[in-house]
Amino acid sequence: MGMKTYLIDDDDLGIYLTEQLLRAEGFSNAICTFQSAREALETLVKEKENAAVPEVVFLDLNMPMMNGWQFLDALAPYEQELLGRCHIYILTSSLALSDLEKSREYDLVAGLIHKPIDSEEIRAIHSQLQDEH
Amino acid sequence: MTTPESTSGNALFEHRSEAGFEVDATGQFRRVSPGLAALLRQSAEQVTDTTWWEHLAAADREPARRHLEQALAGQPATFEAGRLSWQLLPQLTADGRIGGAYGFARVAEPSASVTQALMERERHLSVIFDSIADVTFVLNVEGDGRYRFLFANKAFQATTGLPMEQVVGSYVQDIIPEPSLSLVLTKYGQAITTGQRVVWEEVSHYPTGEVTGQVSVTPVFDEAGHCGQLVGIVHDLTELKKGEEELRVSNERFQYALKATTDALYDWNVAHDTLYWGEGFESLFGHALKHNPAPFSHWSESVHPADYVRTVQGLRRVAYETTQTFWQEEYRFHRADGSWAHVFDRGYILRDEQGRPVRMIGAMQDITARKKLEEKQHLLAERLLKQNSDLQQCAYIISHNLRAPLANALGFTDLLNRIDKDSQVFTDSLKNLHSSLLRLDAVLTDVNTILAIHDQQDVDDAEQVAVAAVWEQVVEHCAPELRAAGAEVVSHVPAALRIVGNRAFFHSIFDNLLANSLKYRAAERPLRVEVEASTEDSGTIIRFRDNGSGFDQARAGDDVFQLYRRFHADRPGRGMGLFLVKAHTEAMNGQVSVRSEVNQGTEFILYFRRHGHENLPD
Numbered sequence: 078m079g080m081k082t083y084l085i086d087d088d089d090l091g092i093y094l095t096e097q098l099l100r101a102e103g104f105s106n107a108i109c110t111f112q113s114a115r116e117a118l119e120t121l122v123k124e125k126e127n128a129a130v131p132e133v134v135f136l137d138l139n140m141p142m143m144n145g146w147q148f149l150d151a152l153a154p155y156e157q158e159l160l161g162r163c164h165i166y167i168l169t170s171s172l173a174l175s176d177l178e179k180s181r182e183y184d185l186v187a188g189l190i191h192k193p194i195d196s197e198e199i200r201a202i203h204s205q206l207q208d209e210h
Numbered sequence: 211m212t213t214p215e216s217t218s219g220n221a222l223f224e225h226r227s228e229a230g231f232e233v234d235a236t237g238q239f240r241r242v243s244p245g246l247a248a249l250l251r252q253s254a255e256q257v258t259d260t261t262w263w264e265h266l267a268a269a270d271r272e273p274a275r276r277h278l279e280q281a282l283a284g285q286p287a288t289f290e291a292g293r294l295s296w297q298l299l300p301q302l303t304a305d306g307r308i309g310g311a312y313g314f315a316r317v318a319e320p321s322a323s324v325t326q327a328l329m330e331r332e333r334h335l336s337v338i339f340d341s342i343a344d345v346t347f348v349l350n351v352e353g354d355g356r357y358r359f360l361f362a363n364k365a366f367q368a369t370t371g372l373p374m375e376q377v378v379g380s381y382v383q384d385i386i387p388e389p390s391l392s393l394v395l396t397k398y399g400q401a402i403t404t405g406q407r408v409v410w411e412e413v414s415h416y417p418t419g420e421v422t423g424q425v426s427v428t429p430v431f432d433e434a435g436h437c438g439q440l441v442g443i444v445h446d447l448t449e450l451k452k453g454e455e456e457l458r459v460s461n462e463r464f465q466y467a468l469k470a471t472t473d474a475l476y477d478w479n480v481a482h483d484t485l486y487w488g489e490g491f492e493s494l495f496g497h498a499l500k501h502n503p504a505p506f507s508h509w510s511e512s513v514h515p516a517d518y519v520r521t522v523q524g525l526r527r528v529a530y531e532t533t534q535t536f537w538q539e540e541y542r543f544h545r546a547d548g549s550w551a552h553v554f555d556r557g558y559i560l561r562d563e564q565g566r567p568v569r570m571i572g573a574m575q576d577i578t579a580r581k582k583l584e585e586k587q588h589l590l591a592e593r594l595l596k597q598n599s600d601l602q603q604c605a606y607i608i609s610h611n612l613r614a615p616l617a618n619a620l621g622f623t624d625l626l627n628r629i630d631k632d633s634q635v636f637t638d639s640l641k642n643l644h645s646s647l648l649r650l651d652a653v654l655t656d657v658n659t660i661l662a663i664h665d666q667q668d669v670d671d672a673e674q675v676a677v678a679a680v681w682e683q684v685v686e687h688c689a690p691e692l693r694a695a696g697a698e699v700v701s702h703v704p705a706a707l708r709i710v711g712n713r714a715f716f717h718s719i720f721d722n723l724l725a726n727s728l729k730y731r732a733a734e735r736p737l738r739v740e741v742e743a744s745t746e747d748s749g750t751i752i753r754f755r756d757n758g759s760g761f762d763q764a765r766a767g768d769d770v771f772q773l774y775r776r777f778h779a780d781r782p783g784r785g786m787g788l789f790l791v792k793a794h795t796e797a798m799n800g801q802v803s804v805r806s807e808v809n810q811g812t813e814f815i816l817y818f819r820r821h822g823h824e825n826l827p828d
Contacts, residue, residue, distance in 0.1 A: 088614065090642050090649075094621040097635055101628050139610065141775075141785075170614040192614070193621025196628075 080105040080206065081129070085117045085148065086137035086168070095135060095168065095194060102199040105133070114143040118151050121163075130159060132206060135168040135194075138176060145169070149183050159185060164206065166190055229315040232301060235282055237262040237275070244352060246315055249294065251438015253353015264434075266291050281311040290318050339363040345370070345423070345444035349382065351402065351437055355395055357382040360439065369446065371417035390414060394425075401427045402437045411447070422447045473573040478506070478557070480529065480567045485509055494576050496546030514542035514550060521555075528559070529567040535559050537570070540577070552581035607773045608657055615649035622646060656786055660773075663715075663793050672798075674708040675716050677752070681741060684720040691728050695737050702742035709750055709818050711798035718794050720754075722787040723814055727756035732809060749819040757811040763804075770804055 082105045086092045092110045099105060109131070111117035117134075124130055138145035145167060152159065164187040167180050172191060180186045187205075190198055229246035233239055238261050247254040250265055262278070263271045270291035277287040281298035289296045295318040303309035339346055340363050348361040362377045370377075372385065382398075383391055390412065401408040409426045423444040430439040468475065468488055474495065475488035484503035492499060497512070510522045521541040528537045538556040545551050557572025622643035629636050678701065685692070685699050692699060709716075724739065731737040740755045761770070769775045771792035774785035795802045795816055806812040 088618070090618045090646055091614070093638070093642055094618055094625065097625050097629075097639065098621065101625060139614070170617040171610055172613060173610075192617035193624060195624060 079107050080133060080203075081107045081131045082109070083117055083121065083131040083134040084108060084110040085114055085134065085140075085145075086110075087112050087114075087140040088137070091137065091170075091192065095192075098194055098196070099199060102196050102203070104199050104203055114140050114145065114148040118143070118148055121152075122155070125155060125158065130163045132162070132164060133202065134163060134165040135190075136165055138167060138169045138171060146179070149185065152185060156185060161209075164202075166202065168192055168194060230312070231257075231262075231314065232310060232312040233262050233278065234310040235278075237278060240310065243314075248350050248352060248358065249315055249317070251351065251432060252436055253351070253356075255353050256436075278311055281313075282308055284308060293318055340365075344446065345442075347377075347442045349398070349440040349442065351398075351439060355399065357395075357398060357440065359385065369416060369418060369421060369444070394427075397425070397427055398440055401429045401440060405429055405431070405437070420448070422451045471573070473575045475573050476509075476557075476571070477503075478570040478572070479503065480569060491574070494574070495543060495551060498546070512544040514544070517541035525557075529570065533561065533565045535561070537572075543574070551576050552578045604660055604773060608653065608660075611653050611774050612650065615646045615653065618646035619643055619650065656773075659790070660793065663790075663797050672710050673713060675711050675713050676705075677707050677709055677716060677743060678703040678705045680713060680716045681720050684717060684724060687721070688724050688728070692724075692737075695728060695731060697728070697731070697737035697739060700738070700740045702740070703752070704743065707743055707745065707750065709798075711800075711818065712794075715794040715798055719791050719816070722791045723754050726787050726791075727758055727812075730761075730812075731756070731758045732811075733759075747820070749817060752816040752818075754814040754816070755811060756813075760806040760808045760810050760812050762808055763806050766806075771802070 082099065084092055084095055084099075086095070089112065092112065096108050096110060099108060109120070111120070114136075121130060121134075136145045136148060143151070149165070163185065165183075165185045166187055167176070167189040169176060169189070170192040177189050180189045188202070228243055229249045230241075230243040231239055231246050232241045239258050242254050242257040244254050247257050250257055257265075262274065266274055274289060274291060274296075277289040277296070277298055280287040281300050284300045286300070287298045289298065294315045296313060296315050298311045298313040300308045301310045301312045339361075342363060343365055345366045346361075346363040347359060347366055349357040350360045352358055358381055359377050359379065362374060366372075366377065367374050377385055382394065386394055393410075393412065397408045397410060407426055407428045409424065411422065411424050413420060413422050415421075421444075424447050425442065425444050428441045428443075429437045430441060431437050468490075472490060472494065473488075474491035476491065477486040478484075479486065482503070483506040485506060485508070486503040487499055491497065495512075499508075510518075513521050521539050524539060525537055528534055535558060536556070537559060538554070540552065540554050542550040543553045554575045554577045555572060556575075557570040559567050560569045560571070562568050622639050625639050626636060626643070629639070681701055681703055685701075720741075727737060727739050735757060738757045741752065743750060743752045745751075771788050772785070773789040775789075791814070792802050798818065800816055800818040802817075803815045804812065805815070
C-alpha cells in the first residue's frame with residue numbers, strides 16, 4: 078500500500094480529515110500534505126526530476142495566493158510527462174456546476190469529488206488506479 | 211294770417227296726401243295742406259307764411275302770375291313749373307265774388323323720353339340702394355318735428371323686419387318706438403339746425419335681433435337753403451362689435467393664461483436679434499430686464515457653458531439651416547442668484563415664403579424640481595441595483611463558505627463512526643468536529659453582520675461622527691496588541707472633524723484596518739500606522755497608512771475587499787475585515803481605495819462626500 082498521495086488544502090481541518098479518512102480505508106501510507114498550492118507545486122516539480130511524482134493528488138480549489146485552477150495551469154508545461162502517471166482529483170466543498178465543467182478542460186484531472194470524501198469514493202479511486210497498473 | 215270762408219271747404223285739406231292750397235289775389239298762401247308742404251319739402255306752417263312765387267324759379271313767376279290772373283278772372287288754369295304741375299281754380303267768397311284761387315299741385319307728368327330716362331335712373335338707383343347692405347332711408351321733413359318715410363331700401367326691411375309698405379308714407383313716430391324715438395328726433399333736429407351730418411351709435415331691438423348700428427343722418431337742402439329731406443344710413447356694427455368683443459375676451463383669456471403659466475414666454479425677432487419677454491422670465495429666473503425686448507445675447511450668455519454649443523448654436527442652426535418649425539432643448543440656465551435652473555425650452559419658428567426665419571415664439575419651462583427628482587430616482591435605482599448585485603454575490607460567497615466547515619463536520623462524524631474510540635485520532639477528530647462547527651457558526655455570524663449593514667443603510671440614523679474620538683477609542687481597544695508588536699500610532703485627524711455617518715460603522719472600519727495592519731506587519735521593522743484627514747469643499751478624505759508587508763496590487767486588484775478573499779497563506783484570516791471596511795464605508799455613501807507595495811506598506815483612502823448621506827448630487 079505505497080500509493081504516493083498529495084493532499085493540497087489550505088484548511089487544516091480539511092487536511093486532517095481527508096488524511097484520516099484515506100488512512101481508515103487503507104488507501105495509502107505515503108501521504109504528503111500541503112497547506113499551500115505553491116509549495117506543493119515546487120515539491121512536485123522537484124520530485125518529477127527524480128521520477129517520484131505522486132500517483133494521486135487531492136486538490137482543493139478555494140485557496141489564497143494560488144488556488145486550485147492556478148495550480149493546474151502551472152502544471153500545464155509538464156502535462157505530457159505527468160499524464161497517466163499522476164492522477165489529480167479535485168476535492169472541493171463547492172457544489173457549483175461550473176467547477177465540474179471547468180475541470181473537464183484539464184486532462185490531468187481524473188475526477189471531481191465534493192467534500193467530504195466518503196469510503197466508497199476512496200475505494201473506487203483505489204480500484205481504478207489498481208486496474209491501471 | 212286770415213282764413214276766410216272758402217268754397218273749397220276743408221275736404222281738400224283733410225286728405226293729407228293731396229297737395230292742396232289756397233292763395234289770395236297777390237299770390238300769398240292762405241292755407242296749404244301737409245301734402246303740398248311735403249311736395250315743397252317744408253312744413254305746412256313754413257309754407258303758409260310765404261307767397262306762391264317764392265316756391266317758383268324766377269323764370270316761372272311771370273307765367274304763374276298770368277295763370278293766377280286767369281283763375282281770378284274765373285277761368286281754371288293749369289300751369290307747369292319745374293317738376294310740379296299747378297292747377298288753379300277760382301275761389302268764390304260768400305258774397306259770390308272771386309276772392310282768390312285754390313287748387314292743388316302734383317308732380318308733373320314728364321314727357322315720354324324724360325320719363326324713360328328718369329325711370330332708368332330710378333331703376334339704377336333702386337338697384338344700388340337695394341344692394342347696399344346698410345339700412346338707407348329718406349325722410350320728409352314736415353315741420354312740428356314730424357318726419358315721414360319717403361323711401362327705405364331692402365336692407366331696411368331685412369334689418370327691421372318691417373314690411374316696406376308699412377314704412378313708406380308713415381311717420382317716424384309710428385315706426386320707431388321709444389326710447390329710440392326721442393333720441394332720433396333730437397338728432398334729426400340737430401342735423402336740420404346745424405345743417406351738418408349727425409352721426410351716433412345706437413343699439414336697437416328689432417324682430418331680427420339686437421342690432422348695434424352707426425346711424426348717420428344728412429340734411430338735404432334745396433336751392434333756397436331749405437331743408438326738406440333727411441337721408442339716413444344705418445351701418446350695421448353688430449358683427450364688428452361681436453368680433454371686438456370676441457377679441458377682447460380672447461385677449462383677456464390670453465392675459466390670464468400668461469399669469470397662470472409659470473413659463474417664461476418669449477418672442478424672438480430674428481431680424482433685430484432681440485427677445486421680447488413675457489413677465490414669467492423675471493419671476494422665474496430673477497433677472498431684471500433693463501430693456502424689453504432684450505438682445506439675444508442676454509439670453510444666450512446665461513446658458514450653461516457645457517450646454518452652450520448644443521443649445522445656442524443648435525438653435526441658430528435649426529433656425530437658419532433648416533426649414534423646421536419647431537425647436538426644443540433641455541439645458542441649464544443661470545439664475546440671477548447664481549444657481550442653475552434646469553430648463554425645457556420649446557419654440558415655434560415663423561418663416562417667410564422663402565423659409566427664412568422671421569420670429570420664434572417659445573416658452574422656457576423650469577423643470578429643476580422634476581430633474582432633481584429624476585436624478586434622485588436614478589441614483590436610487592443605481593444604488594439598489596448595486597446593493598442587489600452585492601447581496602447576490604454575498605449570498606454566493608457565503609454559500610460556498612458555509613459549505614466548507616459543514617463538509618468537514620460531516621466528514622468528521624463519518625470518521626468518528628469508523629475508528630477506535632480510544633485512539634488519538636478519535637480524540638482529535640472529536641475536537642476537529644467541534645472546531646468545524648465553530649467555523650460554521652462564525653460564517654453565520656458574518657452573515658448576520660453583513661445583513662445588519664444593509665439593514666441599517668436605509669435607516670435615517672445618520673449623525674455627526676467625531677472621527678478623531680472614534681479612532682482614539684479603537685487605538686485604546688487594541689493597545690495590548692499594539693504594545694506587543696512595539697507599534698507606533700500617529701494621528702493627524704483634527705479633533706473638530708465631523709463626518710455625517712454612523713459611529714458604529716466608523717468604529718468597525720478603523721478596527722478592521724488596524725487589525726489588518728497588525729496581522730500583516732513586516733517582520734523586519736516595527737509597525738508604524740499613520741492616520742490623517744483632510745477636508746475639501748466636496749468632502750473629506752481619510753488616509754490610513756502602514757509600513758507592513760503590503761501585497762502585490764497587480765495580482766490582487768480590487769479583490770482585496772472581497773468577502774473571504776485572502777492573500778496571505780501563512781497567516782490566519784477569514785477574509786472578512788477588509789470586506790467590512792468597504793461595506794461600512796459604502797453604507798455611508800463613501801468610497802474606499804487601496805494602494806500597496808510589497809514589503810513597503812499599504813495605504814487605504816476613504817472618501818466621504820459632503821452631502822453623501824442625502825444621496826443627492828451636489
